[in-house]
Amino acid sequence: MIELDNVAMSYGGGELLSEISLQLAPGSFHFLTGPSGAGKTTFLKLCYAALMPTAGQVRLFGTDVRTMDRDDIALARRRIGVVHQDVQFLDHLPVADNVALPLTVSGRDTLDESVNLRELLSWVGLKARADALPPELSGGERQRAALARAVIMSPDVILADEPTGNIDWEMSQRLLQLLVELNRMGKTIMIATHDLNLIRAAKGQVQARVLRIAGRRLQLAGADL
Amino acid sequence: MTRPDLTQIAEFIVGDVQADRMVPPTGITARLTLLSAAAMAFLAVFALALSVATGRMADRWGDELARSSTLRISAPADQIDAQTQAALRVLEQTPGVASARALSDEEQRALLEPWFGPDLPVETLPIPQLIEVTETPDGYDAQGLRLRLSAEVPGAVLDDHTRWRRPLVDAASRLRLLGWVSILLIFGTMAAMITLAANAALAANAQVIAVLRLVGARDSYIAKAFVRRYTLRTLGGAAVGVAVGIAAILLLPSAQTAGGFLTGLGFGGAGWLLPLVIPPLAALVAFVATHMAAARTLRDLP
Ligand SMILES: Nc1ncnc2c1ncn2[C@@H]1O[C@H](COP(=O)(O)OP(=O)(O)OP(=O)(O)O)[C@@H](O)[C@H]1O
Ligand SMILES: [Mg+2]
Secondary structure: OEEEEEEEEEOOOOEEEEEEEEEEOOOOEEEEEOOOOOOHHHHHHHHOOOOOOOEEEEEEOOEEHHHOOHHHHHHHHOOEEEEOOOOOOOOOOOHHHHHOHHHHHOOOOOHHHHHHHHHHHHHOOOHHHOOOOHHHOOHHHHHHHHHHHHHOOOOOEEEEEOOOOOOOHHHHHHHHHHHHHHHHOOOEEEEEOOOHHHHHHHHOOOOEEEEEEEOOEEEEOOOOO | OOOOOHHHHHHHHHOOHHHHHHOOOOHHHHHHHHHHHHHHHHHHHHHHHHHHHHHHHHHHHHHHHHHEEEEEEOOOOOOHHHHHHHHHHHHHHOOOEEEEEEOOHHHHHHHHHHHHOOOOOHHHOOOOEEEEEEEOOOOOOHHHHHHHHHHHOOOEEEEOOHHHHHHHHHHHHHHHHHHHHHHHHHHHHHHHHHHHHHHHHHHHOHHHHHHHHHOOOOHHHHHHHHHHHHHHHHHHHHHHHHHHHHHHHHOOOOOHHHOOOHHHOOOOHHHHHHHHHHHHHHHHHHHHHHHHHHHHHHHOOO
């Protein structure tokens, strides 16, 4: 699905990430940890072609991102659901429209999808807030709306960047639950977080691999969390 | 890209309601764009009218200049007929003269009427006899004709119109050129103004564009929302401007017979359709300008 082959990334200064190689297998569940500023968000941006690697090769669904044009990248993003660290919405449209945005922009905004939309909204517990505007949502509600938006296209891969960043433990658990359920449905999941408790909580429910960015490199963390 | 056919143009005008909602409405920029488009179209109508009118005038005068002249015979009353006959004979023999015709008393009276009133007794006044000379396309040798006339018809004066009409024709041609330059400048200004407005809208909606891009919208989808708005807005504004401009020209007081320059400002016959080209042309300018502005903005986004 997403493959990184000896990838390096720098923002112009020294290299932030070096010699990164990883293959996200279908149906796998990964955590990505590392200290703040280590490059977790940067790594995920490489995975949805918001950034181009400065060296090495990133392949999305078998295609080198360097050979993709802007339309190819747009099409690939429809198959990758992303929960961004700084979640942004169209603030003038209600939550329901924002969650349905990926459908709208890809021209799949049909009637039977509206049934799915309602189901999805109640699944993330936002049914009552469907008509609210994004600026009226709480932090946790924003995170859940972002997750709903990330999965509405039924993407093959879901990348979540600190999805539990500013919500309490109970809500974090609930969100994790949603992601675990998606994984059981066959989705490939990658969660960037520095919340070790969350990782521990997940380990009881799924076969999760934990990756750590340390010293610019990607390491597989031990099972001793 | 394939050539857009009519259904595509229709789709563009009807639009995608969903796509339209993606970009929040922009009150002040929208109104300003509409207003400026209307003002520019209004000016374009006048520039166009000026070009057309002066063009017509230059052509007409240029034509007459090239092909007609007047012979004036002033002589004592008892000689005037003889001299007229002599002059006509000379003219008939002159190469380059297509025809020559002495004006009748009625025609002379009609020419004088604006100055002296209808009851002028032409016959009793020592009015010179006028002979209208029409030239062949090659023209005649004015110098040679003058020499011959001075020998055979002492009272004849050849007025070949060139002296006083040439500067007028030159001025009219220059005015026509200025009119076309004005039209170019007007459309150029319109393009610049729409580019500025579109850039402002694109900048104000940077977050919207970024979000759309991140959820998998293609550049063309995002651009369309902006391009459509500005194109239709410009079309609407220009249509209003043209309507007001045409009305203003129709309301100009007319005094066609005097044939002055100002009163000639207007279109004739099918020429009235000419200003109708302005709104679609303005819309095209808006389309291209917004398209380029959007492409420039999107190119820098991940
Ligand atoms: N656009 C950018 N230009 C220059 N430097 C950047 C840019 N984005 C990020 N960085 C730098 O790259 C480093 C890694 O940033 P990144 O956002 O990937 O970290 P992170 O691991 O996600 O951190 P956090 O846990 O705080 O979210 C940081 O030092 C950051 O300042
Ligand atoms: Mg981060």
